[in-house]
Amino acid sequence: MIESLRYIAIGIGATLTITSSAFVIGAILGLPLAALRRSQFMVLRAMARVYVELVRSVPPLVWLFLVFFGLPQAGVSLVPLAAAILTFSLIAAAYMSEIYRGGLAALGRGQWEASSAVGLSPLDTARFILGPQVFRVVGPTMATYGIGLLKDSALASTIGVVEITFRAGAEAQRTGSGLTVFLTAGIFYLLLSLPLALASRRVDSRLRARYSIA
Template sequence: MNGLDLMPLFRGLLWTITLTGGAFLIGSVLAVPLLLARRSRVWLVRFVAMSVIQIVRGIPPILWLFIIFFGLGMGFLPVSPFGAALAGLGLIAAANMAEIYRGALSSIHFGQFEAANALDLGRWSTFRDVVAPQAFRVALPTAASYLIGLMKETAVASTIGVTELAFHGKQMSQLTFRGLEVYALVGLFYIALSLPVAWASRAADSRLRARVAR
């Protein structure tokens, strides 16, 4: 827009993308052992995993960032604003992705496992060739929606000093006194990030459905 320097917003955009991608990757990986614990045959392990998931999901993201940065970071384990945001959002992503994985696995009919057993498939072959493709197809739309939501949640990282998109938007608004224009631009940036994720998710889902149908 006329008279506005957009470079700070582009720099913030890069930090938003980095924070979103990093937190989602951490969450996707940590969700696997959390899921295994959630589905354990040992009730105590299941109870602990369920409790962790409920506690993590029940506390607002901004409070987790405050706990890590102002609590642990200031007293026990010094951490940068970006590191605290990455840890907090990654932890939240792990709890949410574990539930997404669990829902996807629960959607697979038990007959699929019986059929694999009848074909004398090993546990790894059953998971790789039977369970994983179906579970991935079920989990993909929900995971993509969560990724978009996570990207918007990164805005809370500005409260602890992470110079992401919302942080630069606030600074630019205060410096230029053109808040409506600035925040409209920030909103367009978030939309521009969300649309490719939604499109890629729909395209991948269509391909997977076509492959299953063959």
């Protein structure tokens, strides 16, 4: 039992690497993508829209296989971990852009108008006025998405990334005790996601109390 625990725990590193990298890269790439959705040029708006819809309508597992098995045909071969990070980052960017978009919509026109009326540049408006407010609004949603990402990262086991689920599968085969092994894996995921959920709830209620943002 303890031995299985230790064996599976080794996968935590890869699980966290995929989740946190994809979360951070997706959160960054989602910004320009959300901005494109509001561009005054129709072509840019359409391109961003197509990207988001495409990513969301195809299962993540298919994207993962496309990147890992498909890209080598185009001359780009990635090790499993890199392929998983790339795939989940590109998927996360699409979802994050949608989260930002919702947050921006929730702010309403008044903040834009006040910013332009006082003469703030679009960049300053994003940086000082919209950005800080959007992040406060979307923080909890982003955390929820992060938890989803953590669970989706289990898919990386299918291309041979040695993360929690991969280690659990191997251990189950070795010992034949699938129940305890996968229960253990489940508890690992639970323990990893709990702090994120708690932290987001705490930050959320603190910010709401301070700024009275609905």
